[in-house]
Amino acid sequence: MSxxxxxxxxxxxxxxxxxxxxxxVGVLVEAFVPRRLRYLVQxxxxxxxxxxxxxxxxxxxxxxTVRGDGAARGSIVAEGxxxxxxxxxxxxxxxxxxxxxxxxxFAERHLDGGLSAFxxxxxxxxxxxxxxxxxxxxxxxxxxxxxxxxAVAGMMLFPASNDLLTMFVALEILSLPLYLLCGLAxxxxxxxxxxxxxxxxLGAFSSGFFLYGVALVYGFSGSTHLAAIxxxxxxxxxxxxxxxxxxxxxxxxxxxxxxxxPFHSWTPDVYQGAPTAVTAFMAACTKIAAFGALLRLxxxxxxxxxxxxxxxxxxxxxxxxAVGSVFALSQTDIKRMLAYSSVAHAGFLLVGFxxxxxxxxxxxxxxxxxxxxxxxxxxxVGAFAVVTLVRDAGGEANHxxxxxxxxxxxxxxAGIFAFFLLAMAGIPLTSGFTGKWAVFSSAAQGGAWxxxxxxxxxxxxxxxxxxxxxxxxxxxxxxxxxPAVAVPSILTTVTIAIGLAATVVLGILPGPVLDLAAxxxxxxx
Amino acid sequence: xxxxxxxVLSAILFTIGGVGVLTRRNAIVVFMCVxxxxxxxxxxxxxxxxxxxxxxxxxxxxxxxxxxxxxVVVGLAIIMTIFRTRRSASVDDASLLKY
Numbered sequence: 224m225s226x227x228x229x230x231x232x233x234x235x236x237x238x239x240x241x242x243x244x245x246x247x248v249g250v251l252v253e254a255f256v257p258r259r260l261r262y263l264v265q266x267x268x269x270x271x272x273x274x275x276x277x278x279x280x281x282x283x284x285x286x287x288t289v290r291g292d293g294a295a296r297g298s299i300v301a302e303g304x305x306x307x308x309x310x311x312x313x314x315x316x317x318x319x320x321x322x323x324x325x326x327x328x329f330a331e332r333h334l335d336g337g338l339s340a341f342x343x344x345x346x347x348x349x350x351x352x353x354x355x356x357x358x359x360x361x362x363x364x365x366x367x368x369x370x371x372x373x374a375v376a377g378m379m380l381f382p383a384s385n386d387l388l389t390m391f392v393a394l395e396i397l398s399l400p401l402y403l404l405c406g407l408a409x410x411x412x413x414x415x416x417x418x419x420x421x422x423x424x425l426g427a428f429s430s431g432f433f434l435y436g437v438a439l440v441y442g443f444s445g446s447t448h449l450a451a452i453x454x455x456x457x458x459x460x461x462x463x464x465x466x467x468x469x470x471x472x473x474x475x476x477x478x479x480x481x482x483x484x485p486f487h488s489w490t491p492d493v494y495q496g497a498p499t500a501v502t503a504f505m506a507a508c509t510k511i512a513a514f515g516a517l518l519r520l521x522x523x524x525x526x527x528x529x530x531x532x533x534x535x536x537x538x539x540x541x542x543x544x545a546v547g548s549v550f551a552l553s554q555t556d557i558k559r560m561l562a563y564s565s566v567a568h569a570g571f572l573l574v575g576f577x578x579x580x581x582x583x584x585x586x587x588x589x590x591x592x593x594x595x596x597x598x599x600x601x602x603x604v605g606a607f608a609v610v611t612l613v614r615d616a617g618g619e620a621n622h623x624x625x626x627x628x629x630x631x632x633x634x635x636x637a638g639i640f641a642f643f644l645l646a647m648a649g650i651p652l653t654s655g656f657t658g659k660w661a662v663f664s665s666a667a668q669g670g671a672w673x674x675x676x677x678x679x680x681x682x683x684x685x686x687x688x689x690x691x692x693x694x695x696x697x698x699x700x701x702x703x704x705x706p707a708v709a710v711p712s713i714l715t716t717v718t719i720a721i722g723l724a725a726t727v728v729l730g731i732l733p734g735p736v737l738d739l740a741a742x743x744x745x746x747x748x
Numbered sequence: 749x750x751x752x753x754x755x756v757l758s759a760i761l762f763t764i765g766g767v768g769v770l771t772r773r774n775a776i777v778v779f780m781c782v783x784x785x786x787x788x789x790x791x792x793x794x795x796x797x798x799x800x801x802x803x804x805x806x807x808x809x810x811x812x813x814x815x816x817x818x819x820v821v822v823g824l825a826i827i828m829t830i831f832r833t834r835r836s837a838s839v840d841d842a843s844l845l846k847y
Binding site: 345346348349388391392395399402403406412413414416417418419420421423424427428431432434435437438439441442445446447491492495496 | 755758762765766769775778779782785786788789792793795796799800802804805807808811812815818819822823825826827829830832833834839842843844845846
């Protein structure tokens with residue numbers, strides 16, 4: 224019996240391989256480069272790697288082959304494990320752009336007296352002499368860059384995987400580094416460690432559900448390949464119980480990562496406890512990767528069973544929007560409020576997802592969700608970047624009461640933050656409006672208009688808590704001594720500027736990006 | 749081979765794991781329950797591989813073992829830090845983040 228070496232299309236997979244390669248080189252840098260040089264080497268390496276991967280992604284995008292009737296372009300590579308098609312490449316580009324601006328937040332050392340936002344020495348106990356020494360000696364964990372690169376690689380693999388096993392492995396590659404990153408904050412370390420514990424426990428729990436769903440679907444169809452599953456679902460061979468149980472359990476794992484109710488309970492705790500740079504990265508990129516995978520799995524593999532799963536997604540979408548919008552009203556912590564706002568956004572995205580509009584007239588569901596993800600990603604990273612600027616003696620001043628009167632203290636920062644909030648609320652001339660318009664119109668054309676009516680009503684409720692913060696910033700007097708707005712270095716400034724520019728441009732001229740999403744076409748099967 | 753008993757066993761193991769995660773207090777035990785869930789998945793995967801007469805499920809079981817090992821590394825690191833800080837591995841004690 225001879226062994227046949229698998230055929231890997233290295234050129235097509237180059238964006239993915241570059242990011243994995245940079246992550247591995249980062250681990251070596253940790254081992255061999257002297258400590259004082261590591262910060263510079265690691266951050267430059269991460270930036271260069273992401274730019275190179277972005278360039279490779281653009282090259283791959285121009286080189287996609289048309290398949291079949293022309294609706295889908297791309298190819299299935301790595302022995303059927305990975306599908307590099309229009310939507311994959313679109314998600315890769317978005318993820319890499321957002322990771323690029325997040326890495327700038329990771330590298331910011333100007334805000335906390337020359338120290339980064341990450342623990343000097345994670346092993347030193349909070350409040351001990353060892354921790355103070357680590358701080359005074361200026362130690363920092365530069366491992367965060369390789370960890371982040373592994374997470375980015377997992378996020379790129381997740382929506383591109385064409386096989387349930389690859390999808391599970393990608394899910395873990397993206398999750399494990401994030402659990403660690405959440406626990407590495409320099410300030411408020413107890414909160415940060417608690418966030419890591421909660422994220423890890425619940426994440427491992429949900430991936431157990433995902434895996435049992437994979438096993439059941441494999442039992443139903445006899446294969447883990449999405450195309451073979453689609454065929455089995457279409458032909459209705461095998462036991463229906465296995466299929467329905469499998470879809471439900473896989474959906475639990477996916478909806479957990481997306482942050483949809485009732486699997487959202489980790490979101491506020493983790494977003495609040497994690498270092499804000501990590502929260503920005505995680506809030507934007509995890510959601511994009513998980514939605515990419517959710518779309519591929521349900522459209523490609525379970526597409527013919529849509530009657531079975533659409534009622535479930537309808538209920539989850541309504542619940543998610545309601546929970547996100549209502550619970551955000553009562554929050555007193557700015558990061559927690561933004562976390563609930565991201566839950567609400569997951570609900571709006573699910574509305575677009577469940578519309579199941581194939582395109583033809585108007586924009587397709589896939590195109591609208593991809594567009595919404597771009598708009599959501601940029602405004603989220605931008606908003607969290609602003610949150611890192613408002614500080615007092617104990618680090619970031621995250622309590623909402625400390626934000627009162629910020630409009631007088633620092634009109635520029637308050638103005639930028641107010642703009643991001645208006646965008647999240649979906650006010651016209653911002654990207655939030657065009658994104659919402661895209662998902663709602665595609666869902667309405669797909670026949671999900673009752674859901675769209677509910678979504679519009681709930682987005683009015685959601686607008687209320689955004690406006691509450693704006694009123695607080697501009698029409699309240701500061702309580703006690705006002706928090707200082709730290710002057711950031713060029714890194715955070717660039718991040719905020721890019722987030723702001725994307726939010727404005729996508730709000731006024733959404734055409735090019737919508738066309739790009741339309742060009743991405745359908746998933747290949 | 750009759751597959752049903754094995755699938756039922758894996759479902760029982762999965763349920764024990766799931767209930768354990770929800771009811772146990774010690775982070776280490778909760779984590780062991782998660783591992784039990786993953787192993788229940790392995791049993792189901794291997795049984796279905798036998799039913800379908802292909803190797804996909806068995807290969808998947810190997811991947812799951814590797815992923816579980818990686819998860820142990822990360823998970824125990826996090827639980828250890830929490831334990832050293834708080835002198836307790838109870839998941840009920842970690843309750844600073846709420847509402």
